[in-house]
Amino acid sequence: MIPKDRYDVCVIGGGGHVGLPLSIAFADKGKNTVIFDINASVLEMINGGMMPFLEKGADEVLRRVIGKTLTTSLVPSVIREAKFVVVVIGTPVDEHLNPAFGALKQFFDEIVPYLHDEQILILRSTLFPGITEKVQRIIKRNKPGVEVCFCPERILEGKSMDELSNLPQIVSGFSADSVKAVIDLFSLLTKDIIVTTPLEAELALISLLNN
Numbered sequence: 268m269i270p271k272d273r274y275d276v277c278v279i280g281g282g283g284h285v286g287l288p289l290s291i292a293f294a295d296k297g298k299n300t301v302i303f304d305i306n307a308s309v310l311e312m313i314n315g316g317m318m319p320f321l322e323k324g325a326d327e328v329l330r331r332v333i334g335k336t337l338t339t340s341l342v343p344s345v346i347r348e349a350k351f352v353v354v355v356i357g358t359p360v361d362e363h364l365n366p367a368f369g370a371l372k373q374f375f376d377e378i379v380p381y382l383h384d385e386q387i388l389i390l391r392s393t394l395f396p397g398i399t400e401k402v403q404r405i406i407k408r409n410k411p412g413v414e415v416c417f418c419p420e421r422i423l424e425g426k427s428m429d430e431l432s433n434l435p436q437i438v439s440g441f442s443a444d445s446v447k448a449v450i451d452l453f454s455l456l457t458k459d460i461i462v463t464t465p466l467e468a469e470l471a472l473i474s475l476l477n478n
């Protein structure tokens with residue numbers, strides 16, 4: 268039996284510069300949020316109400332939500348227990364700093380066993396054009412009911428708590444239902460939402476990174 272929806276959101280890599288502000292922001296909006304991260308010392312700090320890095324305005328909100336709507340876990344099985352699974356691990360690169368799809372594929376192969384068919388997997392790491400579709404193929408092969416969306420992060424470190432609500436959010440996906448569900452989720456943070464295809468979102472991100 269699959270333990271479902273104990274959490275609204277599971278953020279994989281939620282101890283990092285992008286994942287933690289996002290997790291705190293969802294938790295502060297009342298969403299039951301669990302951070303899954305492999306860095307035990309970072310999770311210990313978060314559980315103690317301390318930000319592991321400087322992020323303006325985040326400490327106070329973290330202390331307000333931790334142990335209430337925000338929890339953490341070192342155990343990947345928590346992935347099963349959330350409706351939305353957000354991936355914000357760092358983008359793997361090779362020795363020439365080119366994107367290393369092999370490492371990304373290995374990561375998704377590892378999390379597939381913890382996914383179930385009613386979930387929406389939201390990719391938020393920086394991805395290169397075509398990667399969202401490749402990830403969707405890997406996931407669908409094993410868990411056909413899981414929907415994959417790409418909602419790129421665009422914040423500047425240190426300013427996340429402001430920018431999460433002041434920058435438009437890009438939402439993209441392959442099915443109308445999953446896009447609608449993700450719009451509803453991100454609408455908690457901002458009403459300014461731009462819907463694109465996954466490829467358009469990937470290209471938009473690359474052009475922002477190049478400017």
Ligand SMILES: NC(=O)c1ccc[n+]([C@@H]2O[C@H](COP(=O)([O-])OP(=O)(O)OC[C@H]3O[C@@H](n4cnc5c(N)ncnc54)[C@H](O)[C@@H]3O)[C@@H](O)[C@H]2O)c1
Nearest residue numbers: 280282283284285304305306355356357358392393420424
């Ligand atoms: N930092 C920024 O300002 C920024 C802005 C926009 C986009 N991004 C993108 O966001 C993504 C994340 O960047 P970041 O700066 O938050 O990285 P980060 O290194 O600060 O955080 C990544 C987190 O993922 C965790 N992690 C790694 N592998 C894991 C695994 N297999 N399972 C669970 N947790 C795992 C790490 O322990 C770490 O806490 C990257 O793709 C980056 O390009 C970053």
